[in-house]
Amino acid sequence: MASREQFSSRLGFVMAAAGSAVGLGNIWGFPTQTASNGGAAFVLVYFIMAFCLAYPALMAELIIGRHARANIVTALRGIAPNKPLRLAGTAVGLYGTLVASLILSFYGIVAGWMLAYLLESITAMFGWTGFSEWLLSFGLTRNLLFMGLFMLLTMGIIASGIAAGIERWSTRLMPLLLVIMVSLIVYVMTQKGALEGLKVYLLPDLEQIHPQLILDAMGQAFFSLSLGVGTMLVYGSYLSNEASLPRLGAAVTLVDAGIAFIAGLLIIPAIYVAKEHGANIFDASGELIAGPDLIFQVLPALFDSMGQVGLLVAFAFFTLMSIAALTSSISMLEVPVALATEETPASRRQATLVIGGLVFACSSLILLNFDTLFGFIITLTTVYSQPLLGLMLCVFAGWVWHRNSLLQAIQAGHPNIENTLFWKIWPHYVKYLCPVLILTTLVRSLTS
Numbered sequence: 164m165a166s167r168e169q170f171s172s173r174l175g176f177v178m179a180a181a182g183s184a185v186g187l188g189n190i191w192g193f194p195t196q197t198a199s200n201g202g203a204a205f206v207l208v209y210f211i212m213a214f215c216l217a218y219p220a221l222m223a224e225l226i227i228g229r230h231a232r233a234n235i236v237t238a239l240r241g242i243a244p245n246k247p248l249r250l251a252g253t254a255v256g257l258y259g260t261l262v263a264s265l266i267l268s269f270y271g272i273v274a275g276w277m278l279a280y281l282l283e284s285i286t287a288m289f290g291w292t293g294f295s296e297w298l299l300s301f302g303l304t305r306n307l308l309f310m311g312l313f314m315l316l317t318m319g320i321i322a323s324g325i326a327a328g329i330e331r332w333s334t335r336l337m338p339l340l341l342v343i344m345v346s347l348i349v350y351v352m353t354q355k356g357a358l359e360g361l362k363v364y365l366l367p368d369l370e371q372i373h374p375q376l377i378l379d380a381m382g383q384a385f386f387s388l389s390l391g392v393g394t395m396l397v398y399g400s401y402l403s404n405e406a407s408l409p410r411l412g413a414a415v416t417l418v419d420a421g422i423a424f425i426a427g428l429l430i431i432p433a434i435y436v437a438k439e440h441g442a443n444i445f446d447a448s449g450e451l452i453a454g455p456d457l458i459f460q461v462l463p464a465l466f467d468s469m470g471q472v473g474l475l476v477a478f479a480f481f482t483l484m485s486i487a488a489l490t491s492s493i494s495m496l497e498v499p500v501a502l503a504t505e506e507t508p509a510s511r512r513q514a515t516l517v518i519g520g521l522v523f524a525c526s527s528l529i530l531l532n533f534d535t536l537f538g539f540i541i542t543l544t545t546v547y548s549q550p551l552l553g554l555m556l557c558v559f560a561g562w563v564w565h566r567n568s569l570l571q572a573i574q575a576g577h578p579n580i581e582n583t584l585f586w587k588i589w590p591h592y593v594k595y596l597c598p599v600l601i602l603t604t605l606v607r608s609l610t611s
């Protein structure tokens with residue numbers, strides 16, 4: 164068997180894992196959840212969730228992945244000590260793989276819209292009105308075409324492998340993403356109305372903290388760090404034994420939360436600039452418009468009102484969204500592709516082609532039954548399945564895996580780890596506190 168591929172450097176891993184984490188969830192999900200959940204109160208709870216719950220769960224994935232050097236199914240089966248638990252490992256792994264693929268199938272649809280709007284910012288520059296109108300209309304052909312295009316881009320990168328595909332593209336695209344985002348923030352901040360938005364974003368209204376907000380913040384944190392479904396586990400499996408996992412995991416969490424925060428500095432002020440320009444930013448019940456209408460109506464209305472500069476701003480904005488989506492979608496596709504290449508005789512190319520085709524079929528099905536399936540799949544996968552899977556992974560790390568073997572796996576790549584807080588706290592934390600906290604939040608939200 165050919166030797167298993169690895170990331171060529173630690174930086175390459177951080178770029179890839181941060182690329183997976185930083186996605187539409189950060190740039191769209193986080194700011195809009197903040198807007199509809201009482202502004203800074205949500206930011207506060209989100210940060211607590213990200214560092215106290217999501218980071219420990221991320222560590223569980225990275226540690227299991229690097230130890231097992233395999234996809235989520237093989238890895239969980241491998242650390243289980245007996246037959247019933249091996250069976251449970253296989254089941255949890257398959258559930259994770261299924262959820263990763265389902266997330267990709269709705270994510271690809273949304274990313275396709277970003278590509279269509281990106282192209283429209285170009286056709287508008289040339290004054291091709293008819294084409295532009297078609298690109299902006301919510302039609303089945305447009306949706307299918309751009310979702311398919313986005314899937315092809317994702318498949319192209321995954322077919323090229325770890326170093327030449329995932330790592331190379333993440334290292335190219337992530338710095339570009341940051342440059343575009345910072346430039347857009349600087350521009351938006353100079354516009355009238357931006358300060359009003361900044362206030363809404365940064366001043367907490369603590370009365371808004373209720374069980375649903377806490378569940379939303381937890382779901383958002385798990386979604387944002389790509390947890391539970393095996394992406395981080397499989398990325399961890401391509402890391403060398405020389406790398407210190409607690410440090411790399413902390414770097415990824417910081418970049419992810421940092422970019423979500425920065426995205427809020429862009430989106431919320433931009434909403435209020437749009438208001439200055441005459442756009443309606445509140446819905447019928449007086450809440451800020453947060454769903455697709457924000458990205459596909461409020462912001463485009465703002466770009467339109469800016470004249471020629473607006474075309475450039477729109478181009479930059481939808482490039483940003485498309486890049487963010489692509490570095491995330493590749494990590495989702497890697498989960499089933501790694502499983503298929505490691506558990507069947509299929510080559511990486513064959514596996515990518517077949518699985519990419521299946522996800523395309525699934526996305527098409529969602530598009531054909533949009534009103535019933537789209538929202539349902541998002542809630543099922545991100546609000547419930549991801550935290551539930553995160554919980555199961557913590558149970559596998561804390562209860563199923565042999566304690567000594569777990570401790571050895573943490574030690575690799577971090578010589579004096581016995582003196583760190585991580586060593587003293589994390590093994591107990593992931594065993595007792597994480598599962599209890601996740602479960603409590605889930606149960607409370609279901610019963611409240």
Ligand code: PFF
Binds near residue numbers: 263394491
């Ligand atoms: N973390 C991505 C985002 O914030 O958009 C979404 C995501 C990527 C979820 C990969 C799940 C996943 F496996």
